[in-house]
Amino acid sequence: MMLATNVQPEQVQDVPLFESIEAAWPTLTGLSPAEHEYDTVSQAMVLDGPGPMARRSDNVMSHRAADRVAVKRRAVLEKVLYLVRTTGPLRGSEINEAYDRLQRQHPDELPRVAWDTPRKRAGELAKADLIEYVTDGVRGHEGLYRRPAWQVQS
Helix, strand or coil: CCCCCCCCHHHHCCCCCCCCHHHHHHHHHCCCHHHHHHHHHHHHHHHCCCCCCCCCCCCHHHHHHHHHHHHHHHHHHHHHHHHHHHHCCEEHHHHHHHHHHHHHHCCCCCCCCCCCHHHHHHHHHHHCCCCEEECCCCCCCCCEEECCHHHCCC
């Protein structure tokens, strides 16, 4: 069974930018208060990163670089989460294309990243159960990233 998606990268051209993921979170999720509490914990763990990116003993330049990387990482995570939750199921390659298109349209708001970075961030979001990765189990077939089934409203 081959997975397919009806979403074309051209369809995500005018995705609005939010000032912060916190501002967009209730709109994106549509969660009950109990679900929102769980989701907020997951959101914080993923978006805030695995921990300090520089050691206390590192020099000031290392700390500045780590801060810049953390800001860039969070911006990419937020936009990937928004794309998957609002556009619908997307393959990793479609996430990369959609992010690239948005970044070119809004170069001041979205950081420029390596081509495959958005797909990798989608994987991190899937590990935190903020989005879901679905595959047919056949090696070499690209799966889909989508809203978790428990969040889909009928």
